[in-house]
Amino acid sequence: MNYCSTAEKNGIAWRDMAKEILASECYKEKDAVENPSVIYPEYYLKPFHAYTQGNLSWEAAAEVEAATMSVCRRAIPSAASLEEATKVMRGNWLQAIEDHHNQNSGGLAVSDILDIGCSCGVSTRFLADKFPCANVTGLDLSPYFLAVAEYKEKLRPSRAKPIKWLHANGEETGLLSSTFDIISLAFVIHECPQYAIRGLLKEAYRLLRPGGTVALTDNSPKSKVIQNLSPVLFTLMKSTEPHLDEYYLLDLEKAMQETGFVNVRSILTDPRHRTVTGSIPRL
Numbered sequence: 314m315n316y317c318s319t320a321e322k323n324g325i326a327w328r329d330m331a332k333e334i335l336a337s338e339c340y341k342e343k344d345a346v347e348n349p350s351v352i353y354p355e356y357y358l359k360p361f362h363a364y365t366q367g368n369l370s371w372e373a374a375a376e377v378e379a380a381t382m383s384v385c386r387r388a389i390p391s392a393a394s395l396e397e398a399t400k401v402m403r404g405n406w407l408q409a410i411e412d413h414h415n416q417n418s419g420g421l422a423v424s425d426i427l428d429i430g431c432s433c434g435v436s437t438r439f440l441a442d443k444f445p446c447a448n449v450t451g452l453d454l455s456p457y458f459l460a461v462a463e464y465k466e467k468l469r470p471s472r473a474k475p476i477k478w479l480h481a482n483g484e485e486t487g488l489l490s491s492t493f494d495i496i497s498l499a500f501v502i503h504e505c506p507q508y509a510i511r512g513l514l515k516e517a518y519r520l521l522r523p524g525g526t527v528a529l530t531d532n533s534p535k536s537k538v539i540q541n542l543s544p545v546l547f548t549l550m551k552s553t554e555p556h557l558d559e560y561y562l563l564d565l566e567k568a569m570q571e572t573g574f575v576n577v578r579s580i581l582t583d584p585r586h587r588t589v590t591g592s593i594p595r596l
């Protein structure tokens with residue numbers, strides 16, 4: 314509950330949202346989505362975000378959407394409301410993806426989208442709303458988060474193309490090669506050690522069609538806001554984000570080029586976050 318009071322001061326009903334999930338029938342969704350043969354990488358089993366069981370608990374799952382909202386609020390402190398902050402942060406990210414795809418894909422239609430590290434489905438829903446003609450899959454290692462994603466999805470009007478949820482490791486999805494046009498990893502890689510980031514990039518490269526677009530959005534090491542964080546705050550963040558140092562020390566653009574991505578570019582999509590996009594070479 315570390316961030317709970319600040320979030321509530323900012324109009325995010327953290328405790329009420331968590332209560333709703335804990336009182337719901339989410340556990341049934343977990344039974345349906347969980348793949349018992351998933352092997353969790355060692356880095357994923359560490360305590361995380363101040364939860365002893367990391368992302369593998371109902372406590373974390375119940376609070377994760379409120380935590381996601383807090384990220385938007387912090388990103389755009391000048392926004393008049395949470396809704397406005399969300400619209401700006403998510404809107405700029407989606408625009409960066411669309412612009413990159415339009416400029417570099419050689420006209421590849423957006424038919425299949427994969428959201429790796431989809432958590433409780435917030436980023437997945439934004440992608441599905443932006444590209445309503447696409448088949449959208451949200452993939453995550455936490456069956457608890459995926460259960461919340463499906464529970465939340467069922468609360469909204471049904472879509473012509475329902476979102477699919479997949480419990481898998483993004484480094485080794487088991488999905489067929491060259492079957493996606495866009496792959497997004499939103500706020501995932503600051504939670505991963507460098508070897509896992511490279512594994513995620515390699516798998517995204519395998520899964521994308523020629524001309525396809527990968528997009529990674531996360532904290533920008535070049536952001537003045539991030540650079541000016543006080544050492545105390547930074548140490549506090551590191552205590553709940555065990556792989557943060559590795560993320561900041563990685564030259565992401567270079568790692569993408571080494572994986573084989575072309576047209577790699579990075580833009581600051583809000584004062585704290587960059588969106589780094591790249592393409593699979595066209596045939």
Ligand SMILES: C[S@@+](CC[C@H](N)C(=O)[O-])C[C@H]1O[C@@H](n2cnc3c(N)ncnc32)[C@H](O)[C@@H]1O
Nearest residue numbers: 430431432435436453454455482483499500501
């Ligand atoms: C901060 S959350 C992502 C938030 C979400 N994409 C959004 O934008 O709202 C990071 C997610 O990455 C997932 N994750 C971390 N490593 C992963 C891996 N190797 N494969 C799949 N998911 C992973 C975590 O379980 C967590 O749900």
